Structures are given as C-alpha cells and as structure tokens.
Amino acid sequence: MAELHILKYPDSLLQKVSDEVTEIDQEVTAFINDLVETMRGSTCVGIAAPQVGRLQRIIVVDVTPKNPGHGELVLINPEITARSGKRKGREGCLSIPGFIANIKRSKKIELSALDRHGKPVEIEARGFEAVALQHEIDHLDGTLFLDHITDMKRDLLRRETVTD
Ligand SMILES: [Zn+2]
Numbered sequence: 308m309a310e311l312h313i314l315k316y317p318d319s320l321l322q323k324v325s326d327e328v329t330e331i332d333q334e335v336t337a338f339i340n341d342l343v344e345t346m347r348g349s350t351c352v353g354i355a356a357p358q359v360g361r362l363q364r365i366i367v368v369d370v371t372p373k374n375p376g377h378g379e380l381v382l383i384n385p386e387i388t389a390r391s392g393k394r395k396g397r398e399g400c401l402s403i404p405g406f407i408a409n410i411k412r413s414k415k416i417e418l419s420a421l422d423r424h425g426k427p428v429e430i431e432a433r434g435f436e437a438v439a440l441q442h443e444i445d446h447l448d449g450t451l452f453l454d455h456i457t458d459m460k461r462d463l464l465r466r467e468t469v470t471d
Pocket residue numbers: 399400401402442443446
C-alpha cells in the first residue's frame with residue numbers, strides 16, 4: 308500500500324466528471340486500499356478518487372474522528388436518491404488546503420452504491436456524515452465546495468492563490 312499524491316486546486320483534473328466503475332478487479336481493490344491509506348494519512352474525513360488523479364467514481368468517508376460510532380464507508384458509483392432538510396456547516400478540502408467556508412447542504416440523504424466487493428448497498432446518512440458524503444460525491448462530478456459559495460468569495464480565493 309502507498310499514500311497517493313493529492314492534487315491541489317486549481318488542477319484541472321479536479322474539475323472533470325469521473326467515470327463509473329465497471330469492474331472491481333484486483334487493480335481497483337489495490338487502488339481503494341491506497342485511497343483509504345491516503346485519507347488516513349491526512350486530517351480529512353473523506354477522499355474521492357479524482358483527488359489523486361483517478362477519474363473513477365470511488366469515494367471513502369469515515370467521520371469517526373468527529374462522530375464516534377460511524378465506520379468507514381468505501382462507496383463505488385454512489386448516487387444520491389433522496390435529500391431532505393438544509394444545513395449550513397464549515398467545510399474544508401484536502402485539495403484546497405488552508406481554506407474553510409460555510410456551505411449549505413442537505414441535512415439528510417439517502418444513496419445507493421456498491422461496496423468495495425461490488426455488493427449493492429443503500430445508505431442513509433444525516434448531519435456531518437451526510438455533509439461529508441455530499442462533499443465527496445461532488446468531487447466525482449468535478450464540483451468543489453468553492454462552487455457552492457458566492458462568486459465574490461471565490462474571486463478572493465483566486466487572488467490569494469495567485470499571490471501564493
Ligand atoms: Zn474535497
């Protein structure tokens with residue numbers, strides 16, 4: 308296993324739409340193990356495959372550090388099937404270090420996906436876990452949490468990035 312290199316904003320791969328996984332073979336399984344290890348080596352509670360430059364619909368979320376009792380979720384081809392409520396909370400992203408913003412998300416979601424063995428799963432999540440899932444699934448469509456904030460704030464961020 309190996310920790311993978313995390314792409315940073317504004318890398319163009321972070322803004323691409325990822326492909327569905329059609330076969331979970333040994334190579335994909337090895338990649339998932341590396342992705343989990345990469346998340347564990349960071350301070351983040353989730354990671355998506357495109358963040359390490361692989362445009363496939365795979366995410367890992369584990370909010371246990373913030374909400375004890377939750378387990379590790381490895382989800383392949385996740386699709387949100389229902390949403391309810393609204394919730395505003397602070398979010399950061401491994402690919403946008405040093406930047407945190409208040410983002411509005413659905414409070415509760417339901418999703419369907421495959422687990423790491425290819426078995427279909429239905430997940431219901433709320434609160435912080437639901438937010439983490441929405442954040443990571445966004446990555447699969449090339450959407451960053453920046454895209455949820457106002458243009459004015461985004462311009463400010465761009466300026467800071469340029470002078471970095
Ligand atoms: Zn992120």
